[in-house]
Amino acid sequence: MAATFPALIQPRLLAALQASSVADLLPDGFMPSVDPAQNPQFGDYQTNAAMVLAKQAKKNPRELAAEIVEKFESDNLTETPEIAGPGFINFRLKKEVLEQRTLDLLADSDRLGVDKVADPKKIVIDFSAPNVAKPMHVGHIRGTIIGDSLSRVADFLGHEIISDNHIGDWGTQFGMILYGWKNVLDEKALEADPVPELLRVYKAINQLCEDEPELRETCKAELVKLQSGDEENLKIWEKCVEVSKIGLQKIYDKLDITFDHWLGESFYNDKLQPLVDDLLERKIATESDGAVCIFFPDHKKLADQPPAIIQKGDGGFLYATTDLATIDYRIKEFGADTLWYVVGIPQQLHFDQLFEASRMIGNDVELQFIPFGSILGKDRKMFKTRDGDTVQLDDVLNESVARAYKIVDEKNPDFPEEEKQEIARTIGIGAVKYSELSQFRLTDYIFDWDNMLALKGNTAPYLLNAYVRTRAIFRKMGSDFEGTDVITLTEAAETTLALKLAQYAEIVPMILSDFRPNTLATYIYELATTYHKFWEACPVLKADGDVKATRLALCELTGRVLKHALSLLGIQTTEKM
RNA sequence: GCGCUCGUAGCUCAGCUGGAUAGAGCAACGGACUUCUAAUCCGUAGGUCCCGUGUUCGAAUCACGGCGAGCGUGCCA
Numbered sequence: 144m145a146a147t148f149p150a151l152i153q154p155r156l157l158a159a160l161q162a163s164s165v166a167d168l169l170p171d172g173f174m175p176s177v178d179p180a181q182n183p184q185f186g187d188y189q190t191n192a193a194m195v196l197a198k199q200a201k202k203n204p205r206e207l208a209a210e211i212v213e214k215f216e217s218d219n220l221t222e223t224p225e226i227a228g229p230g231f232i233n234f235r236l237k238k239e240v241l242e243q244r245t246l247d248l249l250a251d252s253d254r255l256g257v258d259k260v261a262d263p264k265k266i267v268i269d270f271s272a273p274n275v276a277k278p279m280h281v282g283h284i285r286g287t288i289i290g291d292s293l294s295r296v297a298d299f300l301g302h303e304i305i306s307d308n309h310i311g312d313w314g315t316q317f318g319m320i321l322y323g324w325k326n327v328l329d330e331k332a333l334e335a336d337p338v339p340e341l342l343r344v345y346k347a348i349n350q351l352c353e354d355e356p357e358l359r360e361t362c363k364a365e366l367v368k369l370q371s372g373d374e375e376n377l378k379i380w381e382k383c384v385e386v387s388k389i390g391l392q393k394i395y396d397k398l399d400i401t402f403d404h405w406l407g408e409s410f411y412n413d414k415l416q417p418l419v420d421d422l423l424e425r426k427i428a429t430e431s432d433g434a435v436c437i438f439f440p441d442h443k444k445l446a447d448q449p450p451a452i453i454q455k456g457d458g459g460f461l462y463a464t465t466d467l468a469t470i471d472y473r474i475k476e477f478g479a480d481t482l483w484y485v486v487g488i489p490q491q492l493h494f495d496q497l498f499e500a501s502r503m504i505g506n507d508v509e510l511q512f513i514p515f516g517s518i519l520g521k522d523r524k525m526f527k528t529r530d531g532d533t534v535q536l537d538d539v540l541n542e543s544v545a546r547a548y549k550i551v552d553e554k555n556p557d558f559p560e561e562e563k564q565e566i567a568r569t570i571g572i573g574a575v576k577y578s579e580l581s582q583f584r585l586t587d588y589i590f591d592w593d594n595m596l597a598l599k600g601n602t603a604p605y606l607l608n609a610y611v612r613t614r615a616i617f618r619k620m621g622s623d624f625e626g627t628d629v630i631t632l633t634e635a636a637e638t639t640l641a642l643k644l645a646q647y648a649e650i651v652p653m654i655l656s657d658f659r660p661n662t663l664a665t666y667i668y669e670l671a672t673t674y675h676k677f678w679e680a681c682p683v684l685k686a687d688g689d690v691k692a693t694r695l696a697l698c699e700l701t702g703r704v705l706k707h708a709l710s711l712l713g714i715q716t717t718e719k720m
Numbered sequence: 721g722c723g724c725u726c727g728u729a730g731c732u733c734a735g736c737u738g739g740a741u742a743g744a745g746c747a748a749c750g751g752a753c754u755u756c757u758a759a760u761c762c763g764u765a766g767g768u769c770c771c772g773u774g775u776u777c778g779a780a781u782c783a784c785g786g787c788g789a790g791c792g793u794g795c796c797a
Binding site for chain 2: 176178181182185189191194197198204227228229230231272274311314315316408431432433434435436444445447448449450451452454455456457459461462465487488489490491492493495514516517519523524525550551554555570581582583585586587588591593594597598599600601602604605607608609611612615616617618619620653656657659661662664665668669672675676678679680682683684685698719720
């Protein structure tokens, strides 16, 4: 596949710069930036290179721009560049170039113009990671959906990606669960639907502990028994983990999310003591106030923060210990060279410490903390499971599907029942995912049903409707797209759409440069808008000859790109709605 | 106290490594369906980009200082 338009313009522009009076100022390996023009009136692409270099050369930017344009060899790629404003150079693609690109993209149905990365990595991605014995609530939705989307994008770009659900299956919550299991468990309720019953037990004991604090000691004793290998408690624990996993899997199935591994905290139990001993021996960790800690005296920020504790005074381990063991395992057993952690921003300090500790240990691995903002309750405070007033993730998904069904049923009362439900599932789940992925991941927001489940405006149904419209054409025509030898762009709406389609290849690689699926979401929204406008302006089936062939091709290609881009967000498509 | 993140239209949010007149959606108002799906399109209205200073030809964007919100901060995860 040919390079993207910026990648084609850049070397020509560089050659012009090297032939200009500022050639001496260009650093080795310099490549001028070429970006899509903000406003179509300026052209298709623009560069600010003249302004940047004029500054260094102490020249007039517009004069330098004129010199660059003079030396610019378009080689039939663009029209003569134009100079505008303070010194922008604007490029407009030749029509034939865009037409040829459209044909190329049609022939490239697998990749749609998107190249694989030159340096594929082996990446373990850690996301979702719910605690067992507690159902997922809305707070878990971000990491789960963002992590899944990043996995899909990385995979498509040619990385080897291994997803690992590092579930919390060994935490202190088991003290209360074990006590509750033995004292307040409703066996029948457990059999009927284990996850809510486990939550009830957890909440009940949590409440009891509030009322009579001495109960906490009893719970702690249960935890110690578990951790020292007590047979009865181990059995209960295993049962708990088993039923919880089944409950979690149901949610993941609804979300169409899978993991390569489920290596929870408990998996690393026998690796913790040797790790601590080793770090003590290597003087990376030291004893302090009875606990084993890692200090960071040379780190400019962490030096003033408390140490990372890897073993408690009572001999117990903490999540810093488990996470260090996990890094080690992922490097040695998975052969990973890169680890991604999609985790809430409150854990920033923990990961700063963890990564620094890993560096001190000498691990040769790239570590990437990909944080996301918090979902807050109406009181602007973070959701906390133990309070019990959180909204469960499953309820959100069900409500979303129900709302979508209502509209599907209104608009298409004649569709078979099963089809209506299938469409409602696609739209409902897609709406939740899109509302998350279309937002910058670090922004905090207050949970609001109507906001998260909106179906109007910049939402999943708008995008799905654009896809449905591409399919409606071929359904009406009575046959699938049969290919074309010629593309003739005449209307502005066609040109704009063709350019937008070509830019898919520019957008996808950008997602991983700063881990922002919302850049892709924005692109899909713009593509859908562009297509909807094309739809209004350009009749397809009533057209003839090359015009019709061109428009059919644009519909087909738009459908392919929409479907593919949505799949990178983990959103499924529907043929009708 | 120290540290992290955020602050943009009435509301919810975009705005990529500094670029041209700061953009969408919702809500409000006005238009367009005997037409390939109107879950659409077109138009009107809406702004002290939290405040201040600095760097720059140019700042919503970068730096510093405030203010506000949320979060973290030695034995939970």
